[in-house]
Amino acid sequence: MSDVKILASGFGFPEGPVVMPDGAVILTEIRNGRCSRVAADGKSSVFSECGGGPNGLAIGPDGALYLCNNGGARYVEGTSMSQGAHAGYEGGSIQRLDAKTGEAKTLYAECDGHKLSAPNDLVFDKQGGFYFTDLGKRHARHRDHGGLYYALPDGSKITCIAYPILSPNGCALSPDGKTLYVADTEGAWLWAFDIEGPGVLKKPAPFAHHSGRVIGGVTGPARFDSMAVLENGNICVATLTTGKITEFSPAGAVVREVKMPDVYPTNICFGGNDRRTAYITLSDKGQLGVMQWPTPGLKLNY
Numbered sequence: 001m002s003d004v005k006i007l008a009s010g011f012g013f014p015e016g017p018v019v020m021p022d023g024a025v026i027l028t029e030i031r032n033g034r035c036s037r038v039a040a041d042g043k044s045s046v047f048s049e050c051g052g053g054p055n056g057l058a059i060g061p062d063g064a065l066y067l068c069n070n071g072g073a074r075y076v077e078g079t080s081m082s083q084g085a086h087a088g089y090e091g092g093s094i095q096r097l098d099a100k101t102g103e104a105k106t107l108y109a110e111c112d113g114h115k116l117s118a119p120n121d122l123v124f125d126k127q128g129g130f131y132f133t134d135l136g137k138r139h140a141r142h143r144d145h146g147g148l149y150y151a152l153p154d155g156s157k158i159t160c161i162a163y164p165i166l167s168p169n170g171c172a173l174s175p176d177g178k179t180l181y182v183a184d185t186e187g188a189w190l191w192a193f194d195i196e197g198p199g200v201l202k203k204p205a206p207f208a209h210h211s212g213r214v215i216g217g218v219t220g221p222a223r224f225d226s227m228a229v230l231e232n233g234n235i236c237v238a239t240l241t242t243g244k245i246t247e248f249s250p251a252g253a254v255v256r257e258v259k260m261p262d263v264y265p266t267n268i269c270f271g272g273n274d275r276r277t278a279y280i281t282l283s284d285k286g287q288l289g290v291m292q293w294p295t296p297g298l299k300l301n302y
Helices: none
Strands: 005-009 014-019 025-029 034-038 044-048 054-059 065-069 073-075 082-085 093-097 104-108 119-124 130-134 146-151 158-165 168-173 179-184 189-197 213-217 223-229 235-240 244-248 254-259 265-271 277-282 287-292
Touching (some): 014 065, 014 265, 014 277, 025 054, 034 054, 054 130, 093 119, 119 223, 130 168, 146 168, 179 223, 235 265, 244 265
Parallel strands (some): 014 054, 119 168, 223 265
Antiparallel strands (some): 014 025, 025 034, 034 044, 065 093, 065 119, 073 082, 093 104, 130 146, 146 158, 168 179, 179 189, 189 213, 223 235, 244 254, 265 277, 277 287
């Protein structure tokens, strides 16, 4: 078992950790429909009563927090698996959270006349726009398609750039900003998309849904969740069921697998002066873990 210390507990399926300028971590609680703030000493408090199913979170160019809200899911009794939507579900959305008050404002709830299903994770590029995944909803006998989108933080533009994808979850950019990585949950595949301009991906080949290519994955009873890129270009993917963080090289080779004290590690982010302090959401047990990573995380654009 890796040297993971539990910083805080008692969360309702935590996800989307973000290290704030003051060193605190803000994370989402999907089951509780809110975001919480965890201070350096582990004390937690409610940051935003945003509602729905808050998932991925990122700081934008204006210092506000931008949230992928899946709209809420119904959980299977006795497990951390979700299936379908909870009562009152009206669709997913992208929200802006005020960094001081936590007040939530909905920016996007549809694209090209189609409702967003379950926005999951997002990453900002250097130009100030953001890529985000829509995981889709998993139902008992069918599922909504997932997709990949690009949007501007002022609410003025949203574009569908890859559709359909089976179950796109975590997303992150390479250090040079030329590659978008996407973790596909159900297949435990790591996809790479070539970026030709802000929100513009390489054109797909004839008869292909998109231009993504699988560069890596794992076998066995494993599923991928969210991710973070390291300063050296490697990609850390939270791997469900195996309870590991799987680190890949940009070529797709597994560099290391770090065992977590939870079967559902869902996300990882980096903080500290050297960005080697890794914060990991341990969602089956509802905890936030912290450990030192061998190499620093990539400095995010905002």
